[in-house]
Amino acid sequence: MNDDEVTAGNLLGPDQPPVAGRSAAAWGGVSDGLPLSTLEYKAVYVAGLIRHLAESAGLCLEGARHLPAYLLTMGAIETLGAVARGGRRSAHEIAADGLAFLSQVPREDNRLMVATTHGQYTIRDCLDRRDFTAHGGAVMTSGIVLDEMLTVGLLCLLVSSVDRWWAALKAELGAQRLLAVADVIPLATNGTIVFVHDLWQALTNGAFPGGDLQHQSWRRLC
Numbered sequence: 095m096n097d098d099e100v101t102a103g104n105l106l107g108p109d110q111p112p113v114a115g116r117s118a119a120a121w122g123g124v125s126d127g128l129p130l131s132t133l134e135y136k137a138v139y140v141a142g143l144i145r146h147l148a149e150s151a152g153l154c155l156e157g158a159r160h161l162p163a164y165l166l167t168m169g170a171i172e173t174l175g176a177v178a179r180g181g182r183r184s185a186h187e188i189a190a191d192g193l194a195f196l197s198q199v200p201r202e203d204n205r206l207m208v209a210t211t212h213g214q215y216t217i218r219d220c221l222d223r224r225d226f227t228a229h230g231g232a233v234m235t236s237g238i239v240l241d242e243m244l245t246v247g248l249l250c251l252l253v254s255s256v257d258r259w260w261a262a263l264k265a266e267l268g269a270q271r272l273l274a275v276a277d278v279i280p281l282a283t284n285g286t287i288v289f290v291h292d293l294w295q296a297l298t299n300g301a302f303p304g305g306d307l308q309h310q311s312w313r314r315l316c
Contacts, residue, residue, distance in 0.1 A: 105134045105298050106264055115275035126286050128294060135290055137263060137273060139280050140177055141303035142289025144170045144256050148249060152309030155245065164245045165227040168220070170252055171196060177276040178259050178269075189224055193217045195259070196251040208247035215244050243315070250316035253304035260303050 147170035154163035175192025194201040203218035225233045262269040280287045
């Protein structure tokens with residue numbers, strides 16, 4: 095498909111809500127030649143960011159760098175939480191929302207997320223490890239054990255969940271409205287939003303963001 099055969103709106107359909115909320119100004123200047131609406135730019139960027147973080151986590155796992163692997167995985171989950179559930183929340187609450195979205199349960203601390211041979215991990219357990227890894231171990235949390243299979247289990251849930259979010263985004267106005275007001279700021283290099291140019295056409299042609307990734311050897315354990 096040639097670029098001139100695609101028009102804005104082909105990715106997420108007609109009658110999209112306008113990008114709004116606290117991040118609206120950051121998306122208002124998007125215009126670098128792609129046939130995408132502003133909401134579609136935001137959608138592709140979010141999909142690309144989640145993929146990038148998951149791929150980076152996979153690279154760390156290949157080198158047995160378990161602390162950054164977990165932190166990157168939780169970063170991807172927090173990104174998904176920011177767009178999949180609405181309302182103004184703290185970063186901690188957004189991460190919890192991302193975990194709840196992965197397991198399709200209410201955001202409650204005692205909800206089971208992942209069970210491995212080493213233990214069972216709830217939303218609270220995952221958040222405690224996120225705080226520990228994000229702050230260089232300077233958070234007072236007793237009994238922290240960083241289980242490689244917890245990271246793998248979360249990555250497995252993540253790739254299926256980002257595909258579920260993407261399918262809803264293409265079909266449901268409610269999912270688009272949540273994305274439109276989500277507090278997500280684009281990262282740009284030389285005036286171009288990262289990830290979008292590399293990913294938009296594949297997604298427009300029917301690919302899903304949770305598909306083939308770089309550094310996905312962990313996937314055989316899903």
